[in-house]
Amino acid sequence: MNIALLGYGRMGKTIEKIAEDRGHEVVLKVSDDIDNHELDGSKIDVAIDFSIPDAAFKNISTCFRNNIPVVSGTTGWLDNYEKAKKICNEENSAFIYASNFSLGVNVFFELNQKLAKMMQGLEDYSVEIEEIHHTQKLDAPSGTAISLAQQILQENSKLKGWQLEDADADEIPIFAKREENVPGTHTVTYDSEIDKIEITHTAKSRKGFALGAVVAAEYLKDKSGIFTMKDVLSELFKN
Numbered sequence: 001m002n003i004a005l006l007g008y009g010r011m012g013k014t015i016e017k018i019a020e021d022r023g024h025e026v027v028l029k030v031s032d033d034i035d036n037h038e039l040d041g042s043k044i045d046v047a048i049d050f051s052i053p054d055a056a057f058k059n060i061s062t063c064f065r066n067n068i069p070v071v072s073g074t075t076g077w078l079d080n081y082e083k084a085k086k087i088c089n090e091e092n093s094a095f096i097y098a099s100n101f102s103l104g105v106n107v108f109f110e111l112n113q114k115l116a117k118m119m120q121g122l123e124d125y126s127v128e129i130e131e132i133h134h135t136q137k138l139d140a141p142s143g144t145a146i147s148l149a150q151q152i153l154q155e156n157s158k159l160k161g162w163q164l165e166d167a168d169a170d171e172i173p174i175f176a177k178r179e180e181n182v183p184g185t186h187t188v189t190y191d192s193e194i195d196k197i198e199i200t201h202t203a204k205s206r207k208g209f210a211l212g213a214v215v216a217a218e219y220l221k222d223k224s225g226i227f228t229m230k231d232v233l234s235e236l237f238k239n
Contacts, residue, residue, distance in 0.1 A: 001221055004028035004044045004068065006059045007051035011073075014210040015048055022214060030059070041067030046217040053077045053139065060095070061087045069094035069223070071216045073101050073209065075143030085226050094220050098229045099143030101212030103236075105186075106229045108201040112148050112188055115199060116155035125190040125197070127152060129162075132177040132185040140164065140176035144186055149174060152188075183209075 001024045005012045008029045016026045027044060030051070039062065047063045049056060053076030063070045064087050072095070081097065088095040100106070119125055131145040141164055149162040149172045160170045167173035183203040190197040203209070212229070219232045 001025070001045045001218065002027045002043060003217060004030070004039070004047040004063070006030045006047055006049040006055075006063075007074065009050070011050045011206055011210060012048075014206045015050065015213055018207065018210045019214050019217075022218075024214070024217075039063065039066040039068060044068050045221050046071060048072075048213050048217055049074055050213070056080075057084060060084050064088050064091040064093040064095070067091070067093065069220045070096075071101075071213055071220055072097045073099075073213055075099055076139040078143075088226060092224050094223045094225055094227070096216050096220055096227045096229065096232070098212075098216070099147045100184075100209065101216055101229065102201075102203060102208040103212045103215070103233070104208055105144060105201050105203075106212070106233055108186070108199070109147065109151065109229075110233075111199055113151045113155065115188070115190075115197075116152045119190055119197075120156045120158075122190075122192075124192040124194070126192070127156075127159075127188065127190050128167075128173045128175065130175045130177070130185075130187045130189070132179055132182050134182050135178045135180055137178065140178070141174040142176065142184070142186070144184065145174050145176070148186060148188055 003019055003024055003026050008031050047068050047070045049059050049072040051059055051074050056074040056077040057080040060070050129145050129148055131142045153159050162172040185202045187200040216232050
């Protein structure tokens with residue numbers, strides 16, 4: 001499979017190594033913005049986008065218009081997500097966006113949703129989310145923390161939304177911390193006077209995110225439509 005890497009920072013370089021180890025070839029490397037780079041859909045099977053928020057939508061939509069499917073893990077651009085899906089469908093392309101491509105995190109998402117269903121009727125418990133990332137991470141809270149909050153909101157009609165730290169009683173507080181050399185830790189806590197329930201995912205390196213992105217690209221090749229990591233997991237675990 002021929003891959004275009006959009007965003008060639010630390011994550012892009014880790015993706016490149018894993019892709020090559022899995023027998024793929026990286027045929028284009030773009031630092032951030034796709035301008036001034038030639039795109040040929042006949043030579044690129046899938047683009048993997050880990051660029052920056054300001055460049056992501058242009059990168060993604062340009063790929064679709066050049067017949068190139070996209071796997072995107074860039075966060076902070078989702079005001080344009082619906083526009084990106086529309087362009088993808090108009091161009092008969094394929095798209096997977098995920099706030100976190102780690103296979104372990106996507107299992108964690110499944111656990112979070114099941115736990116939220118179980119906890120929705122237990123009014124003595126309050127819920128909060130904490131995320132810790134490296135100091136170079138530009139957005140806060142993380143896309144993964146937002147995804148966790150959205151899952152909880154889907155299961156609990158008494159909660160109206162989420163806020164960064166200063167939340168009302170009917171909102172989920174998300175606490176974002178930045179520390180040196182932390183790939184990513186997410187904890188969902190349900191707390192009461194009697195006890196506390198926590199689930200945590202701790203990333204040990206960027207390899208988990210990179211592997212998941214490459215696996216998603218393998219899944220997306222030769223498809224058309226809008227997909228999620230749930231589709232990718234279903235394919236992996238169907239046997």
